[in-house]
Amino acid sequence: MPRLSLSRRALIGAAGTVPLLALPGLLRAEEIDVSGLDDITKGAVPIGRDERLARIARAQALMKAEGIGAVLIEPGSSLIYFTGVRWSRSERLTCVVIPVEGEPCIVTPFFEEPSVRESLGIPAQVRVWQEDEDPLKVVAGFLKERRLAARPVGIEETNRYFIVDGLRKALPSARLVSANPVVRGCRMIKTAPEIALMQAATDVTIAAYRWTYPRIREGMTPRDIAALMSAATRKLGGGNEWNLILLGEAAAYPHGSGKPQAVRAGEVVLMDCGCSVQGYQSDVSRSFVFGKPSAEQRKVWDQVARGQQVAFEAAKVGTPAGAVDDAVRGYYTSLGYGPDYKLPGLSHRTGHGIGMDGHEPVNLVRGEKTRLAPGMCFSNEPGLYLPGSFGIRLEDCFHMTAAGPKWFSVPPRSLEAPMG
DSSP: OOOOOOOHHHHHOTTSOOOSOOOTTOOOGGGSOOTTOOOSOTTOOOOOHHHHHHHHHHHHHHHHHHTOOEEEEOSSHHHHHHHOOOOOOOSSOOEEEEESSSOOEEEEEGGGHHHHHHHOOSOOEEEEEOTTSOHHHHHHHHHHHTTOTTSOEEEOTTOOHHHHHHHHHHOTTOOEEEOHHHHHHHHTSOOHHHHHHHHHHHHHHHHHHHHHGGGOOTTOOHHHHHHHHHHHHHHTTOEEEEEEEEEGGGGGSTTOOSSOOOOOTTEEEEEEEEEEETTEEOOEEEEEEESSOOHHHHHHHHHHHHHHHHHHHHOOTTSBHHHHHHHHHHHHHHTTOOSTTOSSBOOSOSEEEOSSSSSEEEEEOTTOOOBOOTTOEEEEOOOEEETTTEEEOOBEEEEEETTEEEESSOOOSBTTBTTO
16 A cells, blocks of 8 residues: 555544544544534533442441441552542552441551542541551551451452451451442442443544444544544543444444454444543443445344343343343344354343442352342343354433432434434
């Protein structure tokens, strides 16, 4: 192929459209013209002090019910959830200890205290440790002072092993247990402010899809399409955007292929994209055919669209989460797919929990006995995958209400209108 001398700006075009030819990695999100888009998240209300205090109260009520004296959480979404502290994990321990009664305690290196306090969103003690000291001894000291050393200490499920090991050494009498009944018990049930932020993130993703879809051209690579989607998402107010773009046969493998891919007439384009607004996630997938679809592609698309509705209809308050997966898998088996998780068919769970993290407990998967309750949020993505040919995935998230499930984004109407 002869070398092209066109600049990126010329290729992207003043009107924000792209040419029929796009080279791999040629488009950059920061250089794409999105001047026609506006931030639609300006009214999003961040989680505030009162909301976090209610979370602490809920956690303490669950601790009492479970007989747990305290819960220890290191940096990550659970630390942000309860305290507002945004921190990165390192070999230097920063953590929160939430006691069954009274104010929590933040433990952090001495030189980090001013920075930690900047994002601390609740009343809490802050205890520091010096470089030559053991931070788990500081944790143990707090537990002893609160007379909690003899009661079970809940360990958040993502905490690293050195924390568990260090606390056992610093407090040999402590019985360390899972904090899941407390942390999951709080985080799985979203409140109205959380659901509003998830709705805002979803609105951004849907708007970005609608902007990107008509700008996709033959010859584009996954990176090119992702650049368009990212540029739109950022301009619309979304952060931490992510994009998984699968083209042609790669769409038959849920998380893709390392083989070169490009948009070609008559082949499937599968887009799985999301972003965050004030720390809460969206997750939406769309599949369509570039050009004229085959009868087989149309049939599978329609079957997946029905599969989404089967899952939605099965999601009733009080129903075990696994029953939603059972319903979809039963429907697909009746069509000749599978059975079970075999291919061609649905080789992964029907959906996952979602909130501050893109994937949260619990999942819509066989055997999951947790019963659906108002405030729980899930993805609904019963894709069908035909190895060596193509795959179709439609994904929309919903949240449970007292009256049943409610969509964050409404599934597309047809293959001809894949963005709704």
